[in-house]
Amino acid sequence: MSSLILxxxxxxxxxxxxxxxTGRQLISSLFSSLSExxxxxxxxxxxxxxxxxxxxxxxxxxxxxSFLLKTIERPPRSxxxxxxxxxxxxxxxxCRASASGIGIxxxxxxxSASALLSRVILPYDSNKDQLHSKxxxxxxxxxxxxxxxxxxxxxxxxxxxxxxxxxxxxxxxKSHAAAISQSIQVVKRRLQWKKLMVRLDLLxxxxxxxxxWGDPVHAGKISRExxxxxxxxxxxxxxxxxxxxxxxxxxxxxxEDDTELESESLNTLLRMRxxxxxxxxxxxxxxxxxxxxxxxxxxxxxxxTESMDWAKMxxxxxxxxxxxxxxxxxxxxxxxxxxxxxxxxxxxxxxxYAFGYAKAEVGVHRLVRISPFDSxxxxxxxxxxxxxxxxxxxxxxxxxxxESDLRIExxxxxGAGGQHVNTTESAVRIVHIxxxxxxxxxxxxxxxxxxxxAMAVLQxxxxxxxxxxxxxxxxxxxxxxxEISWGNQIRTYVLHPYRMxxxxxxxxxxxxxxxxxxxxxxxFILSYxxxxxxxxxxxx
Amino acid sequence: xxxISSACSVVRxxxxxxxxYRPICSASLSSSPSSLKPTTxxxxxxxxxxxxxxxxxxxxxxxxxxxxSVGASFVQLDNGPDSTSLRRELRWLLEDSLEDPSLIYQLGxxxxxxxxxxxxxxxxLYVLWRQRIEERRPFQYIVGCEHWRDLxxxxxxxxxxxxxxxxxIVDLVKDVALASGESKEGLWADLGxxxxxxxxxIGRILGSKGKVIATDLSPVALAVATYNVLRYGLQDMIxxxxxxxxxxxxxxxxxxxxxxxxxxxxxxxxISGLQAEVGQHEPRLALDGGVSGMDDLLHLCNGVLxxxxxxxxxxxxxxxxxxxxxxxxxxxxxxxGKFFNVNIxxxxxxxxxxxxxxxxxxxx
Ligand SMILES: C[S@@+](CC[C@H](N)C(=O)[O-])C[C@H]1O[C@@H](n2cnc3c(N)ncnc32)[C@H](O)[C@@H]1O
Numbered sequence: 074m075s076s077l078i079l080x081x082x083x084x085x086x087x088x089x090x091x092x093x094x095t096g097r098q099l100i101s102s103l104f105s106s107l108s109e110x111x112x113x114x115x116x117x118x119x120x121x122x123x124x125x126x127x128x129x130x131x132x133x134x135x136x137x138x139s140f141l142l143k144t145i146e147r148p149p150r151s152x153x154x155x156x157x158x159x160x161x162x163x164x165x166x167x168c169r170a171s172a173s174g175i176g177i178x179x180x181x182x183x184x185s186a187s188a189l190l191s192r193v194i195l196p197y198d199s200n201k202d203q204l205h206s207k208x209x210x211x212x213x214x215x216x217x218x219x220x221x222x223x224x225x226x227x228x229x230x231x232x233x234x235x236x237x238x239x240x241x242x243x244x245x246x247k248s249h250a251a252a253i254s255q256s257i258q259v260v261k262r263r264l265q266w267k268k269l270m271v272r273l274d275l276l277x278x279x280x281x282x283x284x285x286w287g288d289p290v291h292a293g294k295i296s297r298e299x300x301x302x303x304x305x306x307x308x309x310x311x312x313x314x315x316x317x318x319x320x321x322x323x324x325x326x327x328x329e330d331d332t333e334l335e336s337e338s339l340n341t342l343l344r345m346r347x348x349x350x351x352x353x354x355x356x357x358x359x360x361x362x363x364x365x366x367x368x369x370x371x372x373x374x375x376x377x378t379e380s381m382d383w384a385k386m387x388x389x390x391x392x393x394x395x396x397x398x399x400x401x402x403x404x405x406x407x408x409x410x411x412x413x414x415x416x417x418x419x420x421x422x423x424x425x426y427a428f429g430y431a432k433a434e435v436g437v438h439r440l441v442r443i444s445p446f447d448s449x450x451x452x453x454x455x456x457x458x459x460x461x462x463x464x465x466x467x468x469x470x471x472x473x474x475x476e477s478d479l480r481i482e483x484x485x486x487x488g489a490g491g492q493h494v495n496t497t498e499s500a501v502r503i504v505h506i507x508x509x510x511x512x513x514x515x516x517x518x519x520x521x522x523x524x525x526x527a528m529a530v531l532q533x534x535x536x537x538x539x540x541x542x543x544x545x546x547x548x549x550x551x552x553x554x555x556e557i558s559w560g561n562q563i564r565t566y567v568l569h570p571y572r573m574x575x576x577x578x579x580x581x582x583x584x585x586x587x588x589x590x591x592x593x594x595x596x597f598i599l600s601y602x603x604x605x606x607x608x609x610x611x612x613x
Numbered sequence: 614x615x616x617i618s619s620a621c622s623v624v625r626x627x628x629x630x631x632x633x634y635r636p637i638c639s640a641s642l643s644s645s646p647s648s649l650k651p652t653t654x655x656x657x658x659x660x661x662x663x664x665x666x667x668x669x670x671x672x673x674x675x676x677x678x679x680x681x682s683v684g685a686s687f688v689q690l691d692n693g694p695d696s697t698s699l700r701r702e703l704r705w706l707l708e709d710s711l712e713d714p715s716l717i718y719q720l721g722x723x724x725x726x727x728x729x730x731x732x733x734x735x736x737x738l739y740v741l742w743r744q745r746i747e748e749r750r751p752f753q754y755i756v757g758c759e760h761w762r763d764l765x766x767x768x769x770x771x772x773x774x775x776x777x778x779x780x781x782i783v784d785l786v787k788d789v790a791l792a793s794g795e796s797k798e799g800l801w802a803d804l805g806x807x808x809x810x811x812x813x814x815i816g817r818i819l820g821s822k823g824k825v826i827a828t829d830l831s832p833v834a835l836a837v838a839t840y841n842v843l844r845y846g847l848q849d850m851i852x853x854x855x856x857x858x859x860x861x862x863x864x865x866x867x868x869x870x871x872x873x874x875x876x877x878x879x880x881x882x883x884i885s886g887l888q889a890e891v892g893q894h895e896p897r898l899a900l901d902g903g904v905s906g907m908d909d910l911l912h913l914c915n916g917v918l919x920x921x922x923x924x925x926x927x928x929x930x931x932x933x934x935x936x937x938x939x940x941x942x943x944x945x946x947x948x949x950g951k952f953f954n955v956n957i958x959x960x961x962x963x964x965x966x967x968x969x970x971x972x973x974x975x976x977x
Contacts, residue, residue: 492932493887
C-alpha cells in the first residue's frame, strides 16, 4: 500500500511542481528542526527557472508544519541579502503557497516528518545573492499566506463562487468543496481567526525576547498559550490544505483519466465534508478555559419545596447530561431541602471541554408546572440559579492561599466527639477569612478527603473571583451563584398548560421537556455557543 | 458500563446463608487467637456473586425505606445517625459491594434483566443492612473498612474504628517531622495503635530512614494493624509489637523522636450512655480510660519523659477541654521544666482535643 501512495504522491509532486512552476529542484529535502526555518540556497542549478523575486511567486511547501506557511514571506531583496535575523513582513506582495503534493511524498518517505519542527528551503532570487543556511527563528506569524490550488482556487474563492451544495450522496466534488469551504470559514470565524493571528504574533514576539526565561512562570504560560493557539491554527490550515490538495488531485486525475484516483479523492472530500461539522463544533470551544473540568452549582430560588424540587431536577439534568457525554460526575456538596429537593448543590464534572459546554448554562432556569407539593393543584413558577466554575489546570496561575487565612469547620451538632461518637458524616467547611468565601464538601468518606475536596472548590472559587476581578473575561461565565441575579433568566421549562422548553437567549426551543430534563441539552448549548460566537467579528 | 457476560456462572445465594450468618457478638475480644485471621474488607473481596439489576434494585429500595423509617429516632435516642446519614451509608455499601460501582447510577433504569457482579451475595446484603439498622452495628464493621485520611483501613469487631478527629494527629506530626530532618528520619511510636491508623499515616510522611513502632494490647488490634501495614507495603518501616504502653519499648528507651497516642479516654461511668454503635459494638478496652478517663493519659505523660530523646515530640488525643487542661497542668506542676512548648490544639469542631509538646534537653 505504501508504495502505491508513494508512487502516487510522487506523480503528484511531479505534476504539481510542473504546474506551479516552482521547480522540483527547489524542494530536494525537507528536514525537520525545531521551529526554525532554514533558508538554503537550492542545491542544484536550474535557478533560472525561478521567477524573479519581485514577482508574485508560488512555491510548494507542504508537509512541514503548516504554521510556517503563515510566516514564509518572500523577503524584500535588501533584507534577504543582509543578515537580518527575522523574516520581514514588509514585503508588498504575498507569496502564495501551493498546498499540495510534496508534503505527502515527504511524509511517506520519512514516515515521521514532524509537524512541529521544520526546515524549509526558500527560493532565492536569480541574481544568486544568497544566505546559505541562514536560520530564521520561527516564532512569528506575521503575514498571512493564502493557500490555493495550483490554479489559484482558495477557500474564499470557492465560497464566493456560490457553487450549489448538493446532498452528500451526490458525487460532485464542487458541492463537497463548497460545503467544506463554508465550514472552514465558520471555523475561522469561531476561532476569531484575525484575533488569533494577532495574538500569535504577540506571543511570538514575546517568545523571541532573549530574557524570556528569566521569568519561567510567565515564559511557561506564554509558550503554552502559543502552543495551543498554534495547534488550533495548524489544524485549520492542514484541513484547508487537504481540501485544496484533493481538488488538485481530482483535476489531475481527470486530465489523466485516472478514475481510481478521482474517486479516491472524491471519497476523501466526502469524509472531510462529514468531518467538517464536527470541526465547526470544536471551534465553538476555543475559550481559554473551555477544555477544563468544572463545577456546576445549582441553587433553589424562593418558593420553598417546589423550587427546591426544581433545583434538584435541574441538577439531575446536568448529571444525566454529563453521563451522556462520558464525563465523570462527583457530588461535592449537597444541601437537601427539608421535604424534598435541594437548597443547593455542587457537582464536579470531569472531562474534556466540560467547562466549555457547561458555561452555556449559567443563569436562571424557570419552571412552570402544576406543583405536586400543592394540594390545591395550582400552577407554580419556580426558579433555579446555575453557576459554572472552571477548574483551572496545574499550568494556570492560581490564587495563592494562606493556611492562616483559613478557618476549617466540621458540621456536627454538639456532642463530645472523638471516641464517644461513631459517625460516617465528616463534612468539612472551609472559610477563606479575607474574602468570606466558603466551600463545603460532605460526600467523601473521610474528613481528610472532604477537606481536600473543599479546598479544591475553594481554590476554584478564589480563582474565579480573581478572573472576574481581572474583568476582561466574559463576566457572565465567571459569575458565582451569589452574583447571578434572579432576573437573569436564560431558559423556561413549561410542563403545563403546554409542554415546551425555550431558551430566551437564542429562542431555541424543544417541545419535549422530558428529554431535556433527562439531559438532552446539547441543542441548547450548541445553539447558544454558536449564536454568541457567530455574531462576533468576521475573520477577515 | 460493564456488561456482565452471560457465560459467567451465576452463583446462587444459598438460602441458608442468612441463618448461618455468624451473630455479630461472637467476634469480639474474647475470640480465640486461632480465629485471628483478619477479615477482608468487602470492597477487597472478589466479585464472585451475581444478581440481576432488578433484584438488586429491590434490595436497594427495601434498604432505603428501612433507612428512611429511622427518621430522627436514633438522634433523639443517643445522638445516633439520622436517615440522611444512613442513606449515604447505603450508597457506600453498594459502592463497596458492586464490582463496577458506576452501576449505582443505573439502578432503577433500563436493563432490568442485566446481571451485575457482587462481592457479597444479595442475601448477605439483606442481613448486613438489617444489622446496621436493627442492631446498630457500625457501618464500618459492616463493610469492614474505614476511610481515614487518604487511607482505606480494614476494621472489624474488636478494633476501634479510627475517628475523623484523629486524622489531625498526622497533620500535627507532619508539621514537626517535615520541619526537622532528624525527626523525619527518626524513630516514632504509636501507642495503642488499634487498626494501625496513626502509625500508617505517620509512616507515609516520614523519610526513608524513619521508623514507627506500633503497640497494642489487643490481639485483634495487632492482627488488623499488621494486615493494614502490609496492605500499604509499610512492613519494613512499621513494626507492630504486643504489650502494655511503653512495656514493649524497653529497648528503645530515650531514643524515640516522637510518641503519639490516642489512648482510651472515656470516663468509665460514661460508657453505658454511649451511642449504641460505640457502646454496644466497639471494644471497651479501646474506650474506657478509668474513673476520670485519664488513667492512660497520665501514664503516657509520665512515660514520655524517659522514652523520648531530648527534644522529642509528643501528641496525645483527649476527651476535650477538661482533660487537656488537666494534662497541661500535670505536666507543668508535677514535672516543672521537663516539658516545653506544650500546646492545646482544637479539632475541626472547635473542641480542644490534643495536647502536643516537646521534652526538654535533660541537661538544662
Ligand atoms: C482509642 S483506641 C485508639 C486506636 C487507634 N490508635 C486509633 O486512633 O484509631 C485505644 C487503643 O489502645 C489500646 N489499649 C488499651 N489499653 C492498652 C494498653 N494498656 N497498652 C497498649 N494498648 C492499649 C486499645 O486496644 C485500643 O486499640
